[in-house]
Amino acid sequence: MATITVPQVIPSPTEDADALMKAFQGWGTDEQAVISILAYRDAEQRKQIRLAYQEKYDESLLQRLQSELTGDFQTAMCHWVLDPVERQAAMANAATKCIHEEYPVIVEIACANSPTELLKVKQAYHALYKCSLEEDVAASAPAGNLRSLLLALVSTYRYDGEEVDGGLARSEAELIHEAVKNGENGTTDDGELIRILGTRSKAQLGATFSCFRDEHGTTLTKALRRGSDPTGYTRALRTTVRCVWDANNYFVKVLRNAMHESAGTDEDSLTRVVVTHAEKDLRDIKDVFRKTTSVALEQAIAKETSGDYKTFIVALVGSQ
């Protein structure tokens, strides 16, 4: 479920566009006014506001926001006003330009979305960038396991049903166990592991991961070797397994890491999770966050952030 709230009676898109223009004009920008409008409109309403603003003022609302706002608040708001599918395509495109740091963005888009949602992101990618997401992911890293894994994840059109083949889960849990063991010995060809993660349905993979845990007494993410990981492949594997197995738990982990006190706040990850999920399933993620940490997500965020960025993100997260 979503966390954003939309007033029962909302102004027309043109009235909202006028109010935004008023907030931009005069001495400094009235950030509070911008938040009070855009944080409380859903994707379709924001689209209508963008169109009304372009029509009336003959300029792009997105570009005006980019010039009026600064810092993390600007990043968050400019992502927020985009169409959700185009926003993910833009995030994926940015991630392909520094894949060794940003691979989680690719894994999330490939694995936390349903197969149909991923397909829509890939269609938007074609329209925006005149090439495929597959091409850009394939060109984002040298040949190797990291590239093979990410390319397999974005390419595949997974089956989305709930059917599970128990025998297959057991045999592929063993194949994965072999691959992990070979990895510890420095063997690097993970063709079978990547094939399984890259083609099986999420329900089937969940069963396979459960078999692995039952058979070997440890979860696959724990079994994946720590230590030297120069390409980031093993981290990307762990990210994939977590994201496929339980996306809500995975996003709670991302949020907790983003607000980890000793490392300083990672606003980019915080923004990504909140903006991407606020009108989709952030309420479910919030529930898991509270159960895991005994703190409400909005309180944790309020403690770690400040200024207009804080006001905006907390508005998206909601207080319920």
Next chain:
Amino acid sequence: MATITVPQVIPSPTEDADALMKAFQGWGTDEQAVISILAYRDAEQRKQIRLAYQEKYDESLLQRLQSELTGDFQTAMCHWVLDPVERQAAMANAATKCIHEEYPVIVEIACANSPTELLKVKQAYHALYKCSLEEDVAASAPAGNLRSLLLALVSTYRYDGEEVDGGLARSEAELIHEAVKNGENGTTDDGELIRILGTRSKAQLGATFSCFRDEHGTTLTKALRRGSDPTGYTRALRTTVRCVWDANNYFVKVLRNAMHESAGTDEDSLTRVVVTHAEKDLRDIKDVFRKTTSVALEQAIAKETSGDYKTFIVALVGSQ
């Protein structure tokens, strides 16, 4: 353009269903009557006949055809009455069960279809087989270049635009040249070659193949090594390059090979090309066939086939 002809005035689906039942009853099947109905109905009309037949006689038209007809005629007619997208899904499923012989079916479905058509086949595959085409292709062969190539081809959602990057075409033509040279030396990791064939748009690949020919004085298909090819990988590579570069030329080659006198007629390949393309683009393939061989396709087929199979296939190919 299509080659099948549909009468200007056609009976209702129930009248056609009745006429089919009449052809099935009595001493032996009236194959000519079956052909005179079904060969002259388009996909939507055949679907309505299937529904009307099921409704009125409480049995599957497809199963009845399977029990009434025999041999190559049965195979061709049973493929023909299917929905075109489901037919391709069924052909792909059958091909995954003997991939070393049937890989051309997978390559054709992945590369001769548009990205949107391939997607529809994959959606039908989910519905029919409760798993993805990717999974079944990945499980169809042991790990290796053949599997990697076929999996990449069926997975990717290619960009379908006409834009071409000339610099990229030149640099990737060189990468392909390196891969082909290494292949001659027995090096077997074709990651870069498979990445290029598996992700780039058809327009971009066409430009890359042209660069290869201009730079090295031979086409890529000729440069791909002959000789020992135990897994069929090199043959699958050649099939892919031909199918991507010029699908009409490729299908003419398949038809010519299928009717090669010394080897006997390959009815499976002949059926596949005619049935799959008769209501799509078989007229274009026929034009290329006549230019290449100076013989009309329908004459070549009539010479090589006989009986009801001949009558049916020639009806689908048309006489114009």
